[in-house]
Amino acid sequence: MQLTYLEAIRQGIWEEMDRDPSVFCLGEDIGIYGGAFKVTDGFIDRFGPERVIDTPIAESAIVGAAFGASLTGMRPVAEFQFMDFIGCAFNQISNMVAKTHYLWGAPAPLVLRGPSGGYVHGGPFHSQNPEMWFVHNPGLKVICPATPYDAKGLIKAAIRDNNPCIFFEHKYLYRRIKGEVPAEDYVVPIGKANLVREGSDVSIITYAAMVHTALEAAEVLKNDGIDLEILDLRTVSPLDREAIAQTVKKTNKVIILHEHSRTGGLAGEIAAIINEEAFDDLDGPIVRIAGLDSAVPFSPPQEEHYLPKVEDVVREARKLKAY
C-alpha cells in the first residue's frame, strides 16, 4: 500500500505495540493530542494511557525514565517533540544510556525518536539535524531514514534492537513523500546502506531528505549525460563502511551531501573512511556539500541559502565529472 513517511513510522510503532506488550511510548503531548506531528495519533485509545504516557516538559526525565524502564526489560519508545530538544537530555544520553553496556554490561533497549531537519522554516530551534552529537558517542545507533519503506522497517528494527537507538524522522518528508510499504511484517537492518540509484560517473553519499535532493539532481544531470550513483546510508552510526568503499571503487568520484553544518559533520568522517578503504580508487577530490557553519536561520530566503539545494549538487557534480 502507499503510505506517507509519517504514516509508515506511525504504523511501524503501532504494529510493534500490538505485537509486543513490553513496548510503550512516552513523551510530551503524545496521548490524547497524538503528538505535535500526530505520529501517535489514536495510540492512547488503542493501547491505553498506561502505555501511551504524556510526560512533563522534562527531556532528561523522559530519557532517564525510558532508560530505567529498559533496565527492567521494557522497550520504551520516547518521543522528542522536536529533535532540537534532545540537547536538554544530552547528559542522560551520552553519560548514562550510551555507556551502560560497555561499562557494566546492562543492555538498554530503548528508542529515542522525533522530527528533525529544515526546509519548513522552523527557525533555529525547530530545524536542526543534531545526529552528529550522537555519532560521536559510542554505544548509540543513529538512524535517519529517507523513504516510507525504510522508515517503517527501521523503526521496527530499532524497537526490536537490544541497544539504544536514536531515530531521526525528517519532518520535511513527513507528509511530502509517499511510497510503497508492504502489508506484511518486515524490518530493515540497522547499519546497512541502500544503493537507491545505480550510476557510473559520480557517487553521492547521503541520507534522509538529501536523498531526494540527490535524486532530483540526478534527473537534471541525466540531460548532461552525467550518471549519478546515489548511496542512502540510512544509518549514520554504525556506518556501512563496505557500501561506502564499494561505490567509490565503482565511480571513483564522490560527493558527500548532508544537511547539517559542514565543520565536524558526517562528511569528514566518511572522507576519512574513503581514505582508509579506497584511497587508490579516487580520481578526484572528495567533495562536501553541507549546511553552513551557523545556526539554521529562520527567514525563508536565509534558510534556503543555508541548506543544500539541487543546484548545489548539479554544480558540484558537473565540476567533479570534468575533473
Place this chain on the structure above:
Amino acid sequence: MERLHLSQSPTLAIPLAIALSARFHMGNKQAKSKHNSNGSRRRDGSARSNAQPSATESLRTYSIPDLRQEHPDLSVRQTIEKGKDGVEHVRYEVTGNLNAPVPPISDSKYLTKQQCIEIYRYMLLNRKMETALENLYKQGKVVGGVYFGLGQEACSCASAYALDKDDWFAPMIRNQGSLLVRGFRASDTMMQYMAKADSPTRGRDGTSHFGDIEKRNMVSPISMLGDLIPVLSGVALGARLQGRNVAVMTYIGDGGQSTGVTYEGINFAAVQNLGLVLFVESNLWAYSTPSEMQYRCKDLAERAIGYGIPGVIIDGTDACQVYDAARDAVERAHRGEGPTMIEAKMMRMKGHAIHDAAAYVPKPMFDFWKKRDPIARFENYLVKEKKWLTTKENAELISEVEQVIEAEREIAVNSPMPTPESAEGGVFCEDGCHDIKPKYGMPKVKKRSGGFKETEAAVHLK
C-alpha cells in the same frame, strides 16, 4: 516551544566580592526561628486557620515531619581573617551552639534486636572497608582517589536494609555501605578502586560505579549528579507496567540536588506516582562548598512540598531513624502511593576524596559531628543502653568484621590487572549477548477497539 533551561551548575546567589565587602553573612539559617519538630508552620507565615480547608487546600501538604531528637543550629559563613603574615584570607567560620549534648538513639518502630545488630555489623563493614581502601591507597595500590562515607554509614546501611529483595537501588559515591547490605562483597568495591580484571566492571570503571540488573537490582551510578533520579523512577515505571509496585531507592547530596535533572526526576516520579524513595543526604559540604551556598530554604525536605510528595527530616547519624523513615517510604511505594523524600542530616567527615584534607571545614564542626559518630552512637546504644550486645560479643563482632575485610582485601589485591586488549568490545549488546524480557513478567494488556487508520494532517510545521 520556548523552554526554560535549568542550570546544571549551582551559582552563587550573590557575587562573592559583594558578599565579602559587605561582610555578608551566608548563614541564612542563622536568622531563622527555632526549628519546630512537628513542622506545622505555614509557608506564608500565618497561623494555622481553624476554618474548614477548601477543596484545593485540603490536597496540599505543608507539614514536614522531623524525627530528629536535636536540631543543630550551626551555620557557616565566609569571613576575612588576617594571617600572621598580615595578608587577608577568606575563610569559613561556624556559629551556633557547638556544645549541644548528643541526643540518644531513637528506638525503632520496626527493628528487632537481631536486625539492629545486623545493621551495626554492616556499618562496621562499611567503615573498615574504607579504612582498608585508605591503606591500599597509601600503598599505591589504588588507581585514582578514594571516596569515603565516613559519618554517613548509618544512612547508607540502614536505608538499603529497608529494601525488599525485588526492590531496586542506586548508590551515590558515599553509599558504599548500601552495596554491602545488598549483597555485594567488599572485594567488589576494592577491585573497582584498584581497576582490577575481576572487578564488576572488569576494570572499565572505578568506585561504586557498577550495577546488577539480574539479582541485586542495582543501577550503576555515573559521576553526574541527579541523573539517577529519573532513571530509578523509570525502573519503577517499568515494573508497574509489569504489574509490580517496587520501591526504587537512590540518594542525592545537598550539593547534587542543585542540578536541574534532580527536579525533573522527582517531578516525574510525583506526577506518575512512582515508588521513588529519595534520600537527600545533607552532609553540609559539597566538595568544598557549604550547604548555605547551595540552597536558600531552611531544610531541603521542604522541597517535597513543592513536588506535592511527602517529605521527612531525620538524623542521618541515627540508624534507627534512617531505617524507620526508609521502611515507611518503601512500604508506601509497595502500596503504590508514590514517592517520598527523606532528608538525612549529618556531616561528611572527610574531604571530598582522599586527596582533600578538608582544611576549609571549621574544626569545631568536625568536633561537633565527631561526637555524633553513627557507629560509636549505635555501639553505645546496643552495648550500654539496650544491652543487646555484651562488651565481649561486641569485641568478637568487630574482630570478625576485621577478618572478613582482611580476606576480601586479599582477594582484591590478588586479582590481576586487565589486559590492554580487554578495553575493546562490549560497546553494543550483540546478538545473543542478553536475552531481554520483562523482569516481573510480560505486561498484561487489554485489547481495545479501534484499528489503525490514517491520521489527520494538522501539524505544528508543514
